[in-house]
Amino acid sequence: MKMKHRLLRPLDIAITAAVSAIAVILILSSSSSESISVEIITQGETVYETQLTKVREAFVYKTENGMEIEISRDGVRVLSSDCTGKSCISSGLLTSHGDCSICIPNKTVIRLTGSDESGPDAITY
Amino acid sequence: MMASKNIKRFISLLMAACFILLTFSGCGERYTEKTSFAMGSMLSVKIFAESEEQGNEIFELINSAVTQLDAAISPSAENSEIAVLNTTKNTILSSTAKDFLADCILYSNILDRRVNVAIGAVTKLWGFSTEAPSVPDKNELNNAVAAVDIEKVRIDDITGRVTIPDDMEIDPGAFGKGAACDAAFSATQYKYVPYILTLGGTVLACGNGPKDGKWTIGIRDPFSDAGAYFATLSLAPTSAKNAFFVSTSGSYEKTFIEDGKTYHHILNPKTGMPVETELVSVTVITSSGLSADALSTALFVEGLNDNSLGYIKSLSAEAIFVFRDKTYYVTDGLKDAVKITADGFRAIEYENETQTSQTS
Numbered sequence: 309m310k311m312k313h314r315l316l317r318p319l320d321i322a323i324t325a326a327v328s329a330i331a332v333i334l335i336l337s338s339s340s341s342e343s344i345s346v347e348i349i350t351q352g353e354t355v356y357e358t359q360l361t362k363v364r365e366a367f368v369y370k371t372e373n374g375m376e377i378e379i380s381r382d383g384v385r386v387l388s389s390d391c392t393g394k395s396c397i398s399s400g401l402l403t404s405h406g407d408c409s410i411c412i413p414n415k416t417v418i419r420l421t422g423s424d425e426s427g428p429d430a431i432t433y
Numbered sequence: 434m435m436a437s438k439n440i441k442r443f444i445s446l447l448m449a450a451c452f453i454l455l456t457f458s459g460c461g462e463r464y465t466e467k468t469s470f471a472m473g474s475m476l477s478v479k480i481f482a483e484s485e486e487q488g489n490e491i492f493e494l495i496n497s498a499v500t501q502l503d504a505a506i507s508p509s510a511e512n513s514e515i516a517v518l519n520t521t522k523n524t525i526l527s528s529t530a531k532d533f534l535a536d537c538i539l540y541s542n543i544l545d546r547r548v549n550v551a552i553g554a555v556t557k558l559w560g561f562s563t564e565a566p567s568v569p570d571k572n573e574l575n576n577a578v579a580a581v582d583i584e585k586v587r588i589d590d591i592t593g594r595v596t597i598p599d600d601m602e603i604d605p606g607a608f609g610k611g612a613a614c615d616a617a618f619s620a621t622q623y624k625y626v627p628y629i630l631t632l633g634g635t636v637l638a639c640g641n642g643p644k645d646g647k648w649t650i651g652i653r654d655p656f657s658d659a660g661a662y663f664a665t666l667s668l669a670p671t672s673a674k675n676a677f678f679v680s681t682s683g684s685y686e687k688t689f690i691e692d693g694k695t696y697h698h699i700l701n702p703k704t705g706m707p708v709e710t711e712l713v714s715v716t717v718i719t720s721s722g723l724s725a726d727a728l729s730t731a732l733f734v735e736g737l738n739d740n741s742l743g744y745i746k747s748l749s750a751e752a753i754f755v756f757r758d759k760t761y762y763v764t765d766g767l768k769d770a771v772k773i774t775a776d777g778f779r780a781i782e783y784e785n786e787t788q789t790s791q792t793s
Contacts, residue, residue, distance in 0.1 A: 431660065
């Protein structure tokens with residue numbers, strides 16, 4: 309008796325569906341905004357870094373050059389700085405990947421990084 | 434026999450699925466992101482290198498090129514060649530500083546001196562780069578404006594000696610960041626590593642971008658917080674350089690309030706006063722950093738008219754003009770690349786002055 313060959317069996321379809329579902333979940337979870345981190349860089353050196361999801365309660369991080377930066381699950385903002393222009397404060401609440409606040413007098417950059425690539429590669433201003 | 438066949442089939446399917454998983458999960462390109470400070474601004478670079486070491490090497494090349502140019506041309510750096518020229522009025526410049534100054538003069542002339550590298554005496558009076566900018570005395574300002582005479586800059590190409598009149602000062606502010614982007618490009622072009630660089634808002638996109646070869650560049654929202662953007666440009670390099678440069682001039686940068694009035698830093702070289710205009714920003718895309726910087730300032734000073742569109746055409750550039758009423762004008766070559774991402778903005782068309790006079 310000749311054996312009947314089938315391209316896909318129910319088990320094959322089940323395995324393919326299961327692995328594809330896991331793949332989709334992994335890809336989506338890796339690109340979600342939940343993986344956004346805040347990085348505080350002074351004079352080219354990273355002085356503080358954390359994932360926003362790990363922040364349980366909002367707190368104020370003080371840099372050595374006297375800047376006060378509020379970090380919460382919702383985002384990051386500069387509360388106070390002794391610079392003249394205060395453009396770092398006027399940057400407001402940083403919430404998305406790529407958002408950035410720069411204090412030139414204090415040579416400090418606060419930026420949000422992560423695997424969410426939906427933002428632009430650069431901003432012209 | 435049958436069971437072993439099933440196991441093989443199971444393993445094959447599992448491996449195929451894992452391959453698909455790994456392929457797609459690796460789609461987000463990895464890059465090295467580095468920052469430093471140069472030319473009184475932040476230098477930020479995203480490098481799509483094959484390894485972290487290669488990324489670091491590219492960043493060092495960029496940082497070194499920008500820092501060297503800054504040391505030569507920054508008028509605020511005490512011992513820079515331009516600072517020495519402003520003090521002594523007569524000095525020998527290195528070929529880097531001399532060529533830079535010659536390019537600034539060239540673009541000042543091409544752009545009918547809507548932007549002018551000899552404006553230093555005027556910008557010094559306003560003090561926008563200092564901690565206490567203020568409105569200058571009218572007589573002092575008039576004298577400083579009279580000193581903005583670019584034809585009196587003398588450059589000896591052979592010796593490198595440059596002389597300027599006693600009352601003139603050179604201010605390369607409208608050109609420097611763009612020139613630094615050009616220097617960064619020259620230092621890295623034969624490494625063939627894609628990267629995108631931002632120096633104080635001037636952008637250099639080098640090589641193919643991460644999204645179908647395109648780079649996505651946000652344009653600052655003039656009506657929102659610093660860092661917010663109202664539109665994105667999605668562009669791939671098309672010039673022989675395989676790179677493009679983006680520069681924006683906006684009245685929201687470097688402002689101060691005196692007697693209830695807000696003053697911005699983009700000065701009309703002919704009056705010495707901040708430009709009075711309905712524009713809030715102009716963004717320019719060209720194949721050279723210095724021309725992008727110079728053109729964005731000149732267009733802000735000139736406004737949207739036949740002249741400014743002529744400048745754009747002559748420099749093979751594209752531009753976006755944004756007005757106080759949240760309307761914006763995009764040149765034809767850029768229309769498909771622009772995506773508005775904020776609410777309330779409205780596109781307008783431009784009717785040239787000849788058509789306007791014929792229809793009126």
